[in-house]
Amino acid sequence: MAVYVQALEAMLQENMNVVSSEGLAAACNVNSSQIRKDLAYFGEFGVRGVGYYIQDLLAAMREYLGINREWNCALVGVGNLGRALLRHKQLARKGFLIVAAFDCDPFKIGEVVAGHEIFCTRRLKERKQDLGIEIGMIATPPERAQRATNHLIEAGVKGIINFAPAIVHVPDDTVIDYVDFSQNLITLAFQLSSHPSS
Amino acid sequence: MAVYVQALEAMLQENMNVVSSEGLAAACNVNSSQIRKDLAYFGEFGVRGVGYYIQDLLAAMREYLGINREWNCALVGVGNLGRALLRHKQLARKGFLIVAAFDCDPFKIGEVVAGHEIFCTRRLKERKQDLGIEIGMIATPPERAQRATNHLIEAGVKGIINFAPAIVHVPDDTVIDYVDFSQNLITLAFQLSSHPSS
Numbered sequence: 163m164a165v166y167v168q169a170l171e172a173m174l175q176e177n178m179n180v181v182s183s184e185g186l187a188a189a190c191n192v193n194s195s196q197i198r199k200d201l202a203y204f205g206e207f208g209v210r211g212v213g214y215y216i217q218d219l220l221a222a223m224r225e226y227l228g229i230n231r232e233w234n235c236a237l238v239g240v241g242n243l244g245r246a247l248l249r250h251k252q253l254a255r256k257g258f259l260i261v262a263a264f265d266c267d268p269f270k271i272g273e274v275v276a277g278h279e280i281f282c283t284r285r286l287k288e289r290k291q292d293l294g295i296e297i298g299m300i301a302t303p304p305e306r307a308q309r310a311t312n313h314l315i316e317a318g319v320k321g322i323i324n325f326a327p328a329i330v331h332v333p334d335d336t337v338i339d340y341v342d343f344s345q346n347l348i349t350l351a352f353q354l355s356s357h358p359s360s
Numbered sequence: 361m362a363v364y365v366q367a368l369e370a371m372l373q374e375n376m377n378v379v380s381s382e383g384l385a386a387a388c389n390v391n392s393s394q395i396r397k398d399l400a401y402f403g404e405f406g407v408r409g410v411g412y413y414i415q416d417l418l419a420a421m422r423e424y425l426g427i428n429r430e431w432n433c434a435l436v437g438v439g440n441l442g443r444a445l446l447r448h449k450q451l452a453r454k455g456f457l458i459v460a461a462f463d464c465d466p467f468k469i470g471e472v473v474a475g476h477e478i479f480c481t482r483r484l485k486e487r488k489q490d491l492g493i494e495i496g497m498i499a500t501p502p503e504r505a506q507r508a509t510n511h512l513i514e515a516g517v518k519g520i521i522n523f524a525p526a527i528v529h530v531p532d533d534t535v536i537d538y539v540d541f542s543q544n545l546i547t548l549a550f551q552l553s554s555h556p557s558s
Contacts, residue, residue: 348365
């Protein structure tokens, strides 16, 4: 679903108004019957023989996905990956605003990266209140990921996305999602092994 | 499947020999009926009332996934994200070895990052032959992702993983996979919107 949003946004930027399921399929590298199935819920935005009205479909999808608004995010861990996230313009463009950055390294505290002053991780709770932080992004080394998670939980953050290659434990009322590069690589290795090319 | 491999590897490191489907389910945050379904193919490694023999199951899964061997990878784009990937110890541990790093910025060419000398992207084809590169990782800014893809394709790399927030086009004989942080964030936003907590 998120892939469709991305493709539709690109089409809108190119001043397109309508897209066929075949056109959307090609842009997303899926087949058009899959598109029609996935978009069944949004059927009212499709017109037989014409396609989908991009702007209306996009607005409905954004509302359904909860991205018709901005989300304030806190970054914990300002290493190379954290810096890449702070400079990742697409995240802000998609409504995910990093409003605060934290690290436990005293040499980093006070440093300003991409306009963000780095605060001590212990100040998460206080900053969470002030800034209305709803999502925590963990970009620490793996061995510090659980500690970062605990700081976020203690601060009352209910949504966490973990970029560190480590499984962390959260209470039932907290949503955790992982960005694990190695899993994408494993998928790729599987595809390369199953479909050997000349 | 890749999640199970990760959990099983962690268990093996803790000197466990056998795991129940409930135990594996808990470690992976999925339910045990899902586990049994997913592992049906590997049924011979499960013993009723006992569980799965971790080492045998892991070996079979690794072979099935094509990760019972090493894969030589090339990184294109040595910004913050590229540097994070070059220093990402887990990737090498899982068999994805970054054997070469490329960038088109003349100020970066010749620099050594995490033991890797950065080469001009134009030398990809030559280095691909020498080093047996099979997978390309793109960590360029989005506007340079297609150019990096083209360099990889011209060099004969058949598997590409794109970390840049941009859709790229590849020929039919090339496998492309995306690591798109914003999609994980959208999933998280959806979960936070659908399951509001107190």
